[in-house]
Amino acid sequence: MSTKYETVIGLEVHVQLSTKSKIFCGCSTEFGKAPNINTCPVCLGLPGSLPVLNKKVVDYAMLAGMALSCDIAEYSKFDRKNYFYPDLAKAYQISQFDLPIAENGNIEIETDNGIFNIGVTRVHLEEDAGKLVHEGSIDKSEASLVDYNRSGVPLIEIVSEPDIRTPAQAKAYLTELKLILEYLEISDCNMEEGSLRCDANVSLRPEGQKEFGTKAELKNMNSFSAVEKGLEYEVKRQQKLLDEGQVVVQETRTWDEDLNKTISMRGKEEAHDYRYFPDPDLLPLEINQSWKKEIRERLPELPREKYKRFISEFSLPAYDAGVITGNREMAEFFETVLKDYNDPKNISNWMMGEFLRLLNENNEGPYDSGVSPENLSKMLKMIDEDVISGKIAKKVFEIMYESGKDPEKIVEEEGLKQISDEDELESLVDQIIAANPDAVEDIKNGKDRAIGFLVGQIMKETRGKANPGLVNQMLRDKLMD
Amino acid sequence: MIDKKDVEYSADLAHLKLSEEEKELYTEQIAKIFDYVEKLNELDTEDVVPTAYTVPMKNVMREDKVEESLDREKSLANAPDKKEGQFRVPKIMSE
Numbered sequence: 001m002s003t004k005y006e007t008v009i010g011l012e013v014h015v016q017l018s019t020k021s022k023i024f025c026g027c028s029t030e031f032g033k034a035p036n037i038n039t040c041p042v043c044l045g046l047p048g049s050l051p052v053l054n055k056k057v058v059d060y061a062m063l064a065g066m067a068l069s070c071d072i073a074e075y076s077k078f079d080r081k082n083y084f085y086p087d088l089a090k091a092y093q094i095s096q097f098d099l100p101i102a103e104n105g106n107i108e109i110e111t112d113n114g115i116f117n118i119g120v121t122r123v124h125l126e127e128d129a130g131k132l133v134h135e136g137s138i139d140k141s142e143a144s145l146v147d148y149n150r151s152g153v154p155l156i157e158i159v160s161e162p163d164i165r166t167p168a169q170a171k172a173y174l175t176e177l178k179l180i181l182e183y184l185e186i187s188d189c190n191m192e193e194g195s196l197r198c199d200a201n202v203s204l205r206p207e208g209q210k211e212f213g214t215k216a217e218l219k220n221m222n223s224f225s226a227v228e229k230g231l232e233y234e235v236k237r238q239q240k241l242l243d244e245g246q247v248v249v250q251e252t253r254t255w256d257e258d259l260n261k262t263i264s265m266r267g268k269e270e271a272h273d274y275r276y277f278p279d280p281d282l283l284p285l286e287i288n289q290s291w292k293k294e295i296r297e298r299l300p301e302l303p304r305e306k307y308k309r310f311i312s313e314f315s316l317p318a319y320d321a322g323v324i325t326g327n328r329e330m331a332e333f334f335e336t337v338l339k340d341y342n343d344p345k346n347i348s349n350w351m352m353g354e355f356l357r358l359l360n361e362n363n364e365g366p367y368d369s370g371v372s373p374e375n376l377s378k379m380l381k382m383i384d385e386d387v388i389s390g391k392i393a394k395k396v397f398e399i400m401y402e403s404g405k406d407p408e409k410i411v412e413e414e415g416l417k418q419i420s421d422e423d424e425l426e427s428l429v430d431q432i433i434a435a436n437p438d439a440v441e442d443i444k445n446g447k448d449r450a451i452g453f454l455v456g457q458i459m460k461e462t463r464g465k466a467n468p469g470l471v472n473q474m475l476r477d478k479l480m481d
Numbered sequence: 482m483i484d485k486k487d488v489e490y491s492a493d494l495a496h497l498k499l500s501e502e503e504k505e506l507y508t509e510q511i512a513k514i515f516d517y518v519e520k521l522n523e524l525d526t527e528d529v530v531p532t533a534y535t536v537p538m539k540n541v542m543r544e545d546k547v548e549e550s551l552d553r554e555k556s557l558a559n560a561p562d563k564k565e566g567q568f569r570v571p572k573i574m575s576e
Contacts, residue, residue, distance in 0.1 A: 020545050020546070020547050026546060026550075027547070027550045034566060035565070035566040036566055036568075037566075038550050040548075040551045044551070044556060053541065053543070054542065054543060054545050055544060056544075056545035086568070086570040141572055142571075142572050143572060144572070145565065145567035145568065146567055146568040146569075147566075148568075273494055275494065280534075283534060283536070283539055283540070283541045284534055284539050285539065286539045286540055
């Protein structure tokens with residue numbers, strides 16, 4: 001009856017590079033300043049001013065290109081993208097057109113349905129635009145206010161091939177891309193603050209057809225879940241149109257988080273003709289082998305490689321490896337603990353459990369907390385050596401998190417040392433036996449479970465410090481001969 | 482060949498309002514420029530890299546150092562309209 005359609009998605013991701021100064025001038029990139037404080041003749045486009053390229057921006061873009069397995073250009077240049085919109089004072093944006101800094105890369109992603117390789121068409125450099133606040137609503141407003149603080153902040157735009165087939169893949173692509181950029185430490189990738197922005201091209205085609213269908217461009221998706229929801233909505237919308245024999249119009253649509261739907265942005269539909277041409281105010285970039293080598297040496301182990309190595313080298317379950325390598329600092333922390341304490345699974349249990357819980361509660365990274373890798377390995381050894389019980393360890397860990405103290409010191413100060421001395425426990429065990437004749441009777445009648453009750457009583461009396469294994473053994477010796 | 486439609490299209494992109502006489506004049510003039518540039522096609526440029534820059538310089542860059550910005554009063558000094566430290570521009574969306 002209805003035709004089966006295949007979804008085709010391509011993503012364009014803009015990432016703000018975390019340099020101190022702007023791409024073509026020395027103005028600060030600091031976020032949250034009063035309007036137009038970070039402006040100068042260059043980023044205001046005043047006549048006679050000349051842009052000068054920030055070297056760190058190029059280094060960062062090369063790093064990104066390499067991490068995405070791109071070819072780095074030997075010769076690259078900047079072009080003017082011409083358009084009339086007051087978010088840029090010059091009436092053009094400095095971008096890169098035909099000779100971007102990096103091309104032909106890919107990102108490996110994993111979803112519930114398997115592993116996919118998504119092509120990266122290109123990575124190019126450009127300047128960000130200013131911020132417009134409309135008086136009233138955008139369609140009714142009589143005027144807009146412009147803040148050029150963001151104008152000239154360095155961006156890379158990463159364009160994917162139309163290789164993405166589902167909204168879930170799009171989300172996985174974005175997640176992996178963000179993680180890679182975080183590992184490179186070239187952007188803080190904060191979607192809410194706009195340092196990572198995503199636009200999507202979406203179209204449907206009958207299964208088996210080679211040509212692409214008419215696409216819609218989706219904008220204004222400000223979170224990972226908005227990207228997924230926006231795409232899901234758009235796929236359904238287009239499917240319905242096609243099923244009803246209508247056509248999809250090529251247009252820009254905006255995702256409305258409150259209404260949970262995409263809306264056509266009328267008025268922006270005039271054909272784009274940006275009349276790119278080389279910016280004569282700038283000079284070409286020639287990237288030689290030694291520059292590339294210098295940058296390549298800075299490339300860290302990337303999340304996907306680390307993930308695979310954690311599984312093969314430490315026999316971690318895929319889930320654990322994913323959580324631990326999902327944050328570069330967590331992964332580093334993990335490996336540092338491992339230097340002194342060779343039980344990877346036990347470390348990952350603690351890191352994914354208590355540690356991550358406290359980090360999330362406090363909205364902190366592992367190195368912001370009081371726990372050092374050395375102290376965590378020390379504490380884990382104390383559990384293994386029966387100095388403290390696993391239960392007490394949770395308490396020690398919490399104190400360690402707050403205070404940054406050495407776990408041995410905490411155990412001593414708080415008197416948390418496990419009691420593993422039979423002589424010390426003897427009288428307490430006898431007391432508990434005397435106080436619980438019913439339980440003792442049950443045990444003698446073969447109800448093994450009653451032993452657990454007595455162990456619990458002793459643990460309670462010692463506030464968790466008694467060695468439960470030892471107590472269990474002592475009770476058995478006394479009651480079951 | 483350049484015709485009046487091309488001139489109207491370009492004028493539109495540049496937000497220029499041209500009179501009929503101007504359109505005629507520019508069509509003729511721009512067509513001449515194009516004819517002249519056509520001459521280049523007589524040369525074999527197969528092995529010539531497209532020239533984007535005529536000065537023999539490259540890789541002119543600065544270190545990532547924050548310099549003092551312009552005083553905001555000065556930034557806004559020439560703005561025809563301003564409000565709360567911002568440039569005020571006429572409405573953006575047209576029919």
